[in-house]
Amino acid sequence: MKRKLCLLMAVLAVLALLPLGCGGDPAAEVSRYDWALTFEEENKTLSGTGTVSCLNQTQNPQTEIRFSLYQNAFRDPDNPPVSAVYRAKAYPNGKSSGEIEIASVTVGGEPADFALSENGMQLVLKLGEELFPGERLEVGMSFTIRPANALHRTGWGPHTVNFGNCLPILARCGAEGYDDGTYYSTGDPFVSEAADFSVSLTLPEGWTAAASCALEEEEGVLKGEASRMRDFALVLSKEFNLTEQAVGDTLVRYYSYQDEDPEKSLQVAVDALTTFNELFGLYPYPTFSVVQTGFVYGGMEYPGLVLISDTCKNEELYEVIIHETAHQWWYGVVGSDQVRHAWQDEGLTEYSVLLFYEENPEYGVTREEFVAAAQKSYSLFCDVYAQILGEIDVSMDRALPDFLTELEYSTLTYTRSVLMYDQAREGMGKKRFLNGLKKYYSSCAYQVADPATLLGCLDAAAGFKVSKVLEQYLDGNVVG
Numbered sequence: 001m002k003r004k005l006c007l008l009m010a011v012l013a014v015l016a017l018l019p020l021g022c023g024g025d026p027a028a029e030v031s032r033y034d035w036a037l038t039f040e041e042e043n044k045t046l047s048g049t050g051t052v053s054c055l056n057q058t059q060n061p062q063t064e065i066r067f068s069l070y071q072n073a074f075r076d077p078d079n080p081p082v083s084a085v086y087r088a089k090a091y092p093n094g095k096s097s098g099e100i101e102i103a104s105v106t107v108g109g110e111p112a113d114f115a116l117s118e119n120g121m122q123l124v125l126k127l128g129e130e131l132f133p134g135e136r137l138e139v140g141m142s143f144t145i146r147p148a149n150a151l152h153r154t155g156w157g158p159h160t161v162n163f164g165n166c167l168p169i170l171a172r173c174g175a176e177g178y179d180d181g182t183y184y185s186t187g188d189p190f191v192s193e194a195a196d197f198s199v200s201l202t203l204p205e206g207w208t209a210a211a212s213c214a215l216e217e218e219e220g221v222l223k224g225e226a227s228r229m230r231d232f233a234l235v236l237s238k239e240f241n242l243t244e245q246a247v248g249d250t251l252v253r254y255y256s257y258q259d260e261d262p263e264k265s266l267q268v269a270v271d272a273l274t275t276f277n278e279l280f281g282l283y284p285y286p287t288f289s290v291v292q293t294g295f296v297y298g299g300m301e302y303p304g305l306v307l308i309s310d311t312c313k314n315e316e317l318y319e320v321i322i323h324e325t326a327h328q329w330w331y332g333v334v335g336s337d338q339v340r341h342a343w344q345d346e347g348l349t350e351y352s353v354l355l356f357y358e359e360n361p362e363y364g365v366t367r368e369e370f371v372a373a374a375q376k377s378y379s380l381f382c383d384v385y386a387q388i389l390g391e392i393d394v395s396m397d398r399a400l401p402d403f404l405t406e407l408e409y410s411t412l413t414y415t416r417s418v419l420m421y422d423q424a425r426e427g428m429g430k431k432r433f434l435n436g437l438k439k440y441y442s443s444c445a446y447q448v449a450d451p452a453t454l455l456g457c458l459d460a461a462a463g464f465k466v467s468k469v470l471e472q473y474l475d476g477n478v479v480g
């Protein structure tokens with residue numbers, strides 16, 4: 001392992017970093033996870049062992065590496081990562097706790113000291129020598145994930161066990177250094193770089209896995225490879241029925257256990273993937289799995305896989321499938337900082353649902369109806385909040401902890417984004433608006449794009465500063 005950098009290497013390392021900004025090379029180097037996972041039925045635990053080839057993707061030498069341990073947010077049963085409004089739904093059997101226990105860590109094959117961060121949400125590895133930009137470090141790890149009895153991103157219920165945001169994942173070192181990995185109950189508090197995954201999974205008799213990539217059985221072990229994904233998720237069940245259909249080079253799979261018309265749900269996913277392929281650019285992965293499961297919210301996105309709550313029915317179910325499918329473009333392929341700028345992926349995803357309805361009139365929802373519903377919901381929110389708080393803050397570009405309530409977060413991040421994007425699109429025309437999104441998708445694939453990049457793509461497509469319109473919404477200068 002090389003740690004010393006001569007001048008030539010420094011220049012090469014910097015050049016290697018250039019593609020990491022948006023507009024770069026999708027084939028750029030990424031980190032790689034190799035996990036061997038074993039599920040144990042009685043306690044619903046997932047034990048893992050393997051190595052991570054950690055690439056320094058920053059522009060600075062690093063003296064430490066951090067892994068997010070989001071599962072540790074479930075340790076305190078009195079303070080779970082879900083707001084009071086949703087607590088009873090998330091924990092139908094009462095309080096329960098979960099965690100990830102790190103048994104051992106190696107660096108370069110040698111046993112290494114490690115510590116958890118103060119809040120327990122990150123594994124911190126202090127490096128003896130600096131890891132320079134473009135350099136790699138092999139970190140080995142063994143761990144056990146204990147899910148809570150909770151209908152959450154990780155957790156088990158009567159039909160399924162969800163393993164989302166629970167594998168150790170390299171924390172992203174942004175311009176301001178590392179976040180502290182807090183698992184906010186509002187929003188999706190996760191930011192990670194795209195990486196390659198190689199996963200093997202051992203399951204007890206009778207269990208099936210839905211995963212971020214296809215898993216093929218080899219001598220009793222399920223194996224799969226995923227390329228350029230920013231996370232890896234699994235849902236396990238003994239009850240799954242699988243129905244599937246190809247869309248171009250992608251196999252769309254629908255896993256369910258209590259859907260009266262699974263073919264219809266699959267068709268919605270197929271229609272959504274087909275529509276977004278045409279509108280934004282091709283979905284890049286060989287499989288896309290839509291998974292019915294016990295889940296406190298409507299749905300949740302992961303690369304190559306989405307969770308859909310088994311409480312969703314009919315039109316609500318279909319709209320959740322459309323929304324979560326759009327996240328494959330906005331969050332999955334094009335990443336953004338979901339802690340600081342949640343509107344960037346959620347707002348665009350919600351507006352993509354409107355675009356879907358426009359392209360698929362047989363679903364019976366028009367652009368005008370969708371915008372009118374958003375306007376009504378936003379106006380109601382403003383009225384209620386103004387009565388309670390007097391003056392209200394309708395700025396959208398806030399970090400997750402800066403939203404007062406879930407309602408404020410969802411109204412400003414989802415609903416108001418529909419109004420914002422619709423006004424921008426009205427000003428620049430639909431064709432140019434879609435060209436801007438196509439450019440955003442192709443130039444920022446597998447990156448973590450900042451808001452300025454998204455606005456810049458729309459400005460370039462518009463031929464004028466349409467970003468001025470969006471910034472007024474984001475800053476809260478437009479109220480109505």
Ligand SMILES: [Zn+2]
Pocket residue numbers: 323327346349
């Ligand atoms: Zn969403």
